[in-house]
Amino acid sequence: MGTFQIEGGHQLKGSIQPQGAKNEALQILCAVLLTPEKVVIDNIPDIVDVNKLINILSNLGVKIQKLGKGKYSFKSDALQLEYLESEQFKKEGGGLRGSIMIVGPLLARFGKGYIPRPGGDKIGRRRLDTHFEGMIKLGAKFRYNKEERFYGVEAPEGLKGTFMLLDEASVTGTANIVMAAVMAEGETTIYNAACEPYLQQLCKMLNKMGAKISGIGSNMLKIEGVKALNGCEHSVLPDMIEIGSWIGLAAMTKSEITIKNVSWEDLGLIPATFRKLGITVEKRGDDIFIPAHTEGYEIETFIDGSFMTISDAPWPGFTPDLLSIVLVVATQAKGEVLIHQKMFESRLFFVDKLIDMGAKIILCDPHRATVIGHNFKSTLKATTMTSPDIRAGISLLIAALSAKGTSTIHNIEQIDRGYENIDERLRAIGAKIIRTA
Structure with missing residues (x-):
């Protein structure tokens, strides 16, 4: 110690x-899973939580190259999804609360996402209901293994856009739902969405990748689903x-x-x-x-x-x-x-x-x-x-x-x-x- x-x-x-902003970086790094194309991110902070997430992405099969201080490229074109159900992932994902935000992108792109109950600061109850309720409204099926404390969402037939009113303006919950919805069929409206600058940054990055998100900076986001997303470059606040x-x-x-x-x-x-x-x-x-x-x-x-x-x-x-x-x-x-x-x-x-x-x-x-x-x-x-x-x-x-x-x-x-x-x-x-x- x-x-x-x-x-x-x-x-x-x-x-x-x-x-660079820790809370933005955790969202942005998860978003690289949405595309097989190269994503370049600058101003990534060299801190424990962010490095843990980069390690998880690497073990998932993301090709990662360090281009300079705080600057990396990510290419998610050959992911190893079996890692998500491994004991290694249960240990690594369970030690980082930000790992919850890989679920939305994986659900959008591959129709399934899994996560152990995540860790983080011991500052009181930090429930995950908002994340999963939003994904369920998009058409995903939810399961929870109580013994192994393991969450899963699956949508083998794809996600469908819908209207949802979030029960709380959760930043990570909104980010996760947005990343799930960008490739859902039709239009998704998220009311009582978080609107922190870091969430705004995520939405702007996704739009650069080809997403169609409007209402950025407000508590009502409208997302028109697209078939696929492209690579881009982004700098963290x-x-x-x-x-x-x-x-x-x-x-x-x-x-x-x-x-x-x-x-x-x-x-x-x-x-x-x-x-x-x-x-x-x-x-x-x-x-x-x-x-x-x-x-x-x-x-x-x-x-x-x-x-x-x-x-x-x-x-x-x-x-x-x-x-x-x-x-x-x-x-x-x-x-x-x-x-x-x-x-x-x-x-x-x-x-x-x-x-x-x-x-x-x-x-x-x-x-x-x-x-x-x-x-x-x-x-x-x-x-x-x-x-x-x-x-x-x-x-x-x-x-x-x-x-x-x-x-x-x-x-x-x-x-x-x-x-x-x-x-x-x-x-x-x-x-x-x-x-x-």
């Missing part, structure tokens, strides 16, 4: 380039969660940091939400400049004077993946804020570690925490902790970088699942961080 040793309390300075992480890091460490090439038009409410915490987020071209907050930052109140509530919501609402960052940043703000994590009931459970560091946090229930900021009058204390998931892990790392003394974070593999070479990149802007085995 890997460990970070962090000497906190130092100001950082410099620029940092966000990696910068990771908005990493961008938010660097904003929070700059504020907590009173550092002057420039975040390069952030694709401002795809950030939604992220800059505005950090501004509610009193953080200066300055647009410079397509970069974000965060000045050193040497005098601290003050949380805004609502117009009626009541204290601020920040909550997550489906896009274009604030992403749940950044609530952990907002929470840790609020521990050193002036003022109070209520953090309301609506989507996952276990995501706030890491706050006990921040309380041990001296943060003033009241965990109201599994979904809500009230944070009373120190206004830097009292610093967080260094401690030893274990990363429970990706987003809590990066939040604890930010806390450790702001704390006086040397902190230890165990189980950093969780952080590596979502952040590329994070220790090297942080050292480049002055962080005192060492990775040990």
Whole structure:
């Protein structure tokens, strides 16, 4: 189990380039299964979860060639579908939640798809009903082997377009259904579809491949089925969660940091939400400049004077993946804020570690925490902790970088699942961080 040793309390300075978006890359990589032609993808992040999916695709028979840093070509012209029912796949697919999104493309192209119950962060219930209910509405038959925890969908006579109203705006569920529907007979309408930038990117890529998808960016997608798809080239967006992480890091460490090439038009409410915490987020071209907050930052109140509530919501609402960052940043703000994590009931459970560091946090229930900021009058204390998931892990790392003394974070593999070479990149802007085995 890997460990970070962090000497906190130092100001950082410099620029940092966000990696390619993890959540987009997982969708885009699954889409290469829809065509036998070559697909070239650029800006793929070198992180554990993405590399696991690339390995699964390789074992499935996809011909993969690395063309440069973050750039690969994929050719799915001779797939070995028997791998899907192997013990090897049960182990590999079960260790990665993103593997669920290979089912839609395989169902569309070959009339069948299988997946072991996928893994991922332990942040509460993350059901898969939306994925499979959508495929059933397209005409697939569903089966589940309870003993082996193995899912399957089959449509030997092909899929047929239909209207469906999703019970939740699931990002991965929408992506899976879209990839299944692009080659279904007739027209498919997906209402209450997710509309995150990463889902928009998937739809734009599929249209470049010859799909006919309209309504991109809205919660109603219309898909006219086509017989086959072609190859294409695609570039992954910068990771908005990493961008938010660097904003929070700059504020907590009173550092002057420039975040390069952030694709401002795809950030939604992220800059505005950090501004509610009193953080200066300055647009410079397509970069974000965060000045050193040497005098601290003050949380805004609502117009009626009541204290601020920040909550997550489906896009274009604030992403749940950044609530952990907002929470840790609020521990050193002036003022109070209520953090309301609506989507996952276990995501706030890491706050006990921040309380041990001296943060003033009241965990109201599994979904809500009230944070009373120190206004830097009292610093967080260094401690030893274990990363429970990706987003809590990066939040604890930010806390450790702001704390006086040397902190230890165990189980950093969780952080590596979502952040590329994070220790090297942080050292480049002055962080005192060492990775040990």
